[in-house]
Every structure is written in C-alpha cells, then in structure tokens.
Amino acid sequence: MTAETRLILFDIDGTLVQTAGAGIRGMNAAFGALHGWHAALDGVPIAGRTDRAIVTDVFRAAGVEPTNEVIGALRDAYVGQLPVELARSATGPFGVLPGVRALLDQLAAKTDVHVALLTGNFEQGAAIKLGHFDLWRRFLFGAFGDDHVHRRDLVPVARDRCRSAGIDCGRSASLPTLAGSSPVPRGIRNPATLATPRNGRVET
Secondary structure, eight states, X not given: OOTTOEEEEEOOBTXXXXXXXXXXXXXXXXXXXXXXXXXXXXXXXXTTOOHHHHHHHHHHHTTOOOOHHHHHHHHHHHHHHHHHHHHSOOSSOEEEOTTHHHHHHHHHTOTTEEEEEEXXXXXXXXXXXXXXXXXXXXXXXXXXXXXXSSGXXXXXXXXXXXXXXXXXXXXXXXXXXXXXXXOOOTTOBOGGGSOOGXXXXXXX
C-alpha cells in the first residue's frame, strides 16, 4: 500500500453477519456424521478462534491426531452441512448487521481503500456464510482459518494475498485496519480508527 492507501480487513461473525448458530450446528453435524460425536463443540471455546484451532481441540480431546487429512475431511463435511443450517428457520439473531451494506458501498466508492477478510472461518465456510447474504463478492481476498491454527498468524497471510492481488502492502506505516469483534492480532491498526459497521460510515 502507498501512504495514501488503506487496507481494511473484516471479520465475519458478529461483524458482518449473524447466523443464529448455523456454524456451530453445521460443525456438530459434521462431527456427528464422520465420528458419531453429535455435540462435539460442547465446552470448546469458540469466540475469536480459527475453525482449525476449534476442530484441533475436539480431535485431541478425543485422542485423534489432527492431521491435515483428518481436518480436511471434517472441513469438507462441515461445508456440506452449513448451507442446510443456514436455510433453517432462524431461532436467534440472523442476517446482515445494520449498516454493513451501506458501509461496504461507501468503501467501494473510495479509490484509496481496499477491503478484504481476516477471519477464523474456513475459506469455504466463509464463502457460504457471506454468499448466503450476497456479501462474498464484495471482498477481493482474505486470510482464513484454513491458513493457520492461530488467528494472529493470519496477518502475514493477509499481507501476502494483498501483494498477490497487485496492491502494495509493503509500508509498515500503513498497517491494515481490522473491523471485527475478536481480539486484534499483532500487526493490525487499532480498530477504533474505523467506524463500526452498525454506524454505516467509515472515517478515512
């Protein structure tokens, strides 16, 4: 990025959309289908963590080595279940959060701002969640829960993908800004510099 350009990274759950627990239900359904563990996520910390970290904890607690193959099979089963859960009648907060579409429209009109994702969701899960609400197409690239166990390690991934997208992300003075409800990873600008999506505006 040049000094005049900003990269704004968005989290998904609780920042852009709410899904009334569809992700948790889909993950439990996937564990149930593959391993017979129908309440696998009970008691497992979820907030602010990557999907890879969450499923790794489940497998280790059950004495199963969380290899890439094991996690990949679970991920594939999960993304098969997720659309089913999103299509169910919602019994909790569900939909695009107020102000999100207006904020993304405002950012899209700015030539000096690029928007992308930094989220603990598996990439296919992120695509399904945001695609359900016609938001996936709004983001140029992202760093996802497939890429690393720890969310803090997604920042370098986001920078690499920024460069791959043809955007100059090399200046340390232009740290990415994260819009999200999870703890801010190292290497990210204080999110207080960005108006919350609920406000429907952003200051640059």
